[in-house]
Amino acid sequence: xxxxxxxxxxxxxxxxxxxxxxxxxxxxxxxxxxxxxxxxxxxxxxxxxxxxxxxxxxxxxxxxxxxxxxxxxxxxxxxxxxxxxxxxxxxxxxxxxxxxxxxxxxxxxxxxxxxxxxxxxxxxxxxxxxxxxxxxxxxxxxxxxxxxxxxxxxxxxxxxxxxxxxxxxxxxxxxxxxxxxxxxxxxxxxxxxxxxxxxxxxxxxxxxxxxxxxxxxxxxxxxxxxxxxxxxxxxxxxxxxxxxxxxxxxxxxxxxxxxxxxxxxxxxxxxxxxxxxxxxxxxxxxxxxxxxxxxxxxxxxxxxxxxxxxxxxxxxxxxxxxxxxxxxxxxxxxxxxxxxxxxxxxxxxxxxxxxxxxxxxxxxxxxxxxxxxxxxxxxxxxxxxxxxxxxxxxxxxxxxxxxxxxxxxxxxxxxxxxxxxxxxxxxxxxxxxxxxxxxxxxxxxxxxxxxxxxxxxxxxxxxxxxxxxxxxxxxxxxxxxxxxxxxxxxxxxxxxxxxxxxxxxxxxxxxxxxxxxxxxxxxxxxxxxxxxxxxxxxxxxxxxxxxxxxxxxxxxxxxxxxxxxxxxxxxxxxxxxxxxxxxxxxxxxxxxxxxxxxxxxxxxxxxxxxxxxxxxxxxxxxxxxxxxxxxxxxxxxxxxxxxxxxxxxxxxxxxxxxxxxxxxxxxxxxxxxxxxxxxxxxxxxxxxxxxxxxxxxxxxxxxxxxxxxxxxxxxxxxxxxxxx
Numbered sequence: 001x002x003x004x005x006x007x008x009x010x011x012x013x014x015x016x017x018x019x020x021x022x023x024x025x026x027x028x029x030x031x032x033x034x035x036x037x038x039x040x041x042x043x044x045x046x047x048x049x050x051x052x053x054x055x056x057x058x059x060x061x062x063x064x065x066x067x068x069x070x071x072x073x074x075x076x077x078x079x080x081x082x083x084x085x086x087x088x089x090x091x092x093x094x095x096x097x098x099x100x101x102x103x104x105x106x107x108x109x110x111x112x113x114x115x116x117x118x119x120x121x122x123x124x125x126x127x128x129x130x131x132x133x134x135x136x137x138x139x140x141x142x143x144x145x146x147x148x149x150x151x152x153x154x155x156x157x158x159x160x161x162x163x164x165x166x167x168x169x170x171x172x173x174x175x176x177x178x179x180x181x182x183x184x185x186x187x188x189x190x191x192x193x194x195x196x197x198x199x200x201x202x203x204x205x206x207x208x209x210x211x212x213x214x215x216x217x218x219x220x221x222x223x224x225x226x227x228x229x230x231x232x233x234x235x236x237x238x239x240x241x242x243x244x245x246x247x248x249x250x251x252x253x254x255x256x257x258x259x260x261x262x263x264x265x266x267x268x269x270x271x272x273x274x275x276x277x278x279x280x281x282x283x284x285x286x287x288x289x290x291x292x293x294x295x296x297x298x299x300x301x302x303x304x305x306x307x308x309x310x311x312x313x314x315x316x317x318x319x320x321x322x323x324x325x326x327x328x329x330x331x332x333x334x335x336x337x338x339x340x341x342x343x344x345x346x347x348x349x350x351x352x353x354x355x356x357x358x359x360x361x362x363x364x365x366x367x368x369x370x371x372x373x374x375x376x377x378x379x380x381x382x383x384x385x386x387x388x389x390x391x392x393x394x395x396x397x398x399x400x401x402x403x404x405x406x407x408x409x410x411x412x413x414x415x416x417x418x419x420x421x422x423x424x425x426x427x428x429x430x431x432x433x434x435x436x437x438x439x440x441x442x443x444x445x446x447x448x449x450x451x452x453x454x455x456x457x458x459x460x461x462x463x464x465x466x467x468x469x470x471x472x473x474x475x476x477x478x479x480x481x482x483x484x485x486x487x488x489x490x491x492x493x494x495x496x497x498x499x500x501x502x503x504x505x506x507x508x509x510x511x512x513x514x515x516x517x518x519x520x521x522x523x524x525x526x527x528x529x530x531x532x533x534x535x536x537x538x539x540x541x542x543x544x545x546x547x548x549x550x551x552x553x554x555x556x557x558x559x560x561x562x563x564x565x566x567x568x569x570x571x572x573x574x575x576x577x578x579x580x581x582x583x584x585x586x587x588x589x590x591x592x593x594x595x596x597x598x599x600x601x602x603x604x605x606x607x608x609x610x611x612x613x614x615x616x617x618x619x620x621x622x623x624x625x626x627x628x629x630x631x632x633x634x635x636x637x638x639x640x641x642x643x644x645x646x647x648x649x650x651x652x653x654x655x656x657x658x659x660x661x662x663x664x665x666x667x668x669x670x671x672x673x674x675x676x677x678x679x680x681x682x683x684x685x686x687x688x689x690x691x692x693x694x695x696x697x698x699x700x701x702x703x704x705x706x707x708x709x710x711x712x713x714x715x716x717x718x719x720x721x722x723x724x
Contacts, residue, residue: 034337038330041066047312050329054306056124056260056295058332060346066333067341074125074164074179075144076109076538077365078116078356079418081297084409086120086349086356087421089113089539091365093414093516094129096372096535098146099557099602101643101667103159105368110163112364114176116356121347123339126180126227126260127416128160130213131187133561135571138193140484143414143516143536145188147560148573148599149662150209154216157181161221172224172338180260181217183229185244186210193570194485196230196272204655206233207690209575215253224257224335228291230265230272237273239265240285250290258331260293261286266305267296283310284321292328357421362540369537369544371641374557375603379529382508384551384605390467392439393430396459396502397472398448398495399514401427411448414516414536415481422539426472426512429542433550441466445498449478453494456501463505470549471502471528474515481516489520489567496523503527512545518563525596533559551605556641556667558602558710562595574599574711575658600645600662600710606636606672613707613719615682620723622698625683630707630717632678634670643667646680647706647716653689653699660706680707682721700724 166176190197294306445459611631646664708716
């Protein structure tokens, strides 16, 4: 029997290897054919035509049959940037997607987004955001990140890219589009929490924290496009940084797609960084560094750099620049061939009637929202609410409801959002859930960005007339998102005073956070019995919240960003190096240094028990590998999800290291009383260190392997691995 199984395994392995080799050969043949077609086109193009091709939405070239390549955003559903049409699906924001800790869900979301993009003629999308959150929530674009850990961001990023672009024979086919990994690189590492602020950091931090997600995007997901960041890196703006764009991205990582600028950023070499004195010199710097495409949203000629008015005469006078033009143009043409645009007619879109979204996509948006919700607190098991035991429910707060806007899109969807056919607010979701069984008393209380308390009396009255209160606060696109940087992290306006006023009524209160950044919610954490972090939950957010509040869904999400106690604590992240022991183990003199809520944290309506972590082998060689396993048991009385996390620490290395780093995770569903064994691999990828020569190596010594429910030491089971 064993021999038969071995033969089967050998045959299957052989067939898979042969299939893989045949696919690689076929792919190589296609690449050669495309290269020949591109070179043929280049030989026929005028300089004006080549320069025209180097913009984000170059018009079709009828003379040579070069097609138009339409762009859009796809961070959490399709957005056409300058337009709001198509009834696209708005999924939960990126920070919420990551809180599921389930990459397959992100892959599915991206694949659905690709279908909607193709329905609207879009074939190039400026997503995903692979910036690792640096622990400074003053920075408004926090919501676009998958979290504070490079491994987690890498896994989510690869899943997104593979969903958007497709894999194997399906890559870039009629159901997929080109993804753009951004912002290369180290974008959140700024001094003041300001969007696009300059970054000074060591090469070690660059490689340990910020580069891994892009390396995975290139090497694993074969991302088709990369976008540099607005900022400079150690004094050299990313859009003219040859070391970053050529030496690392292309030569070291092997990226072979095209590089598109962030909005106006080649021009900003002159107007923001003040390095070149003219727009023409800025264009040449970007071109020589390898920026292939100039993104200027709205096609404002005054902001353009890759334009005949700017480049043509200079290139004619200096023929040495021509190879850069040809290389940039060839990369863009190659992308158009890979997408099959030369073989397809441009899609005619009726903006009045087109409906890109599908009902199955909207149902999946609900599932994604449900799985992203994190329960931060639940004293005395206030949640879930038993529908049969209440007669009235107050729904209060500036984020409890939002009407469809006359212009733009909903503020409670977060940045980079298209316009869905509808948005289910928390108020809508709760009304739908309770029907006529429970009376809903709604009061706004205050506006998200106002300091008026005019609505407080009505809110307090609604609470006093109800058996329980759902209080919905946080942020919106008015107070967060790109350009929404802040100098403090408290609830903005008079929201905190509203929370205090409602708490003083003595009614059971559930706070629902709808927000895009970690907030310093100390009063809520200390006084409110139940707290749900829902981030921006997408177009079905209210349905998801209602399903969790009434127990139809058991919350299983976990934080991917640590919550600070105050703005003075930032940056706050689990990625810490050892502190000076003599000062009291790194604690502040008068305040707690630990996060209010830590990375990896989240509660459930059930309970879980972890067994001891067990190694398959206690000792391995530097070239070897092993596994670590742990048994997880649902010790409660309801079905629940647990996210099992695995952290690694090289105990004594040749260089300074973080106290621990995430190297594995798995979300599992357990029935009451059920036990599952979760296993993680331990090999080069999990154990390597960047040594003093900046080389990844596995060093002999001991490693502490921690497995458990969060990044907190008390939540982890530890075992020691020896490498010789």
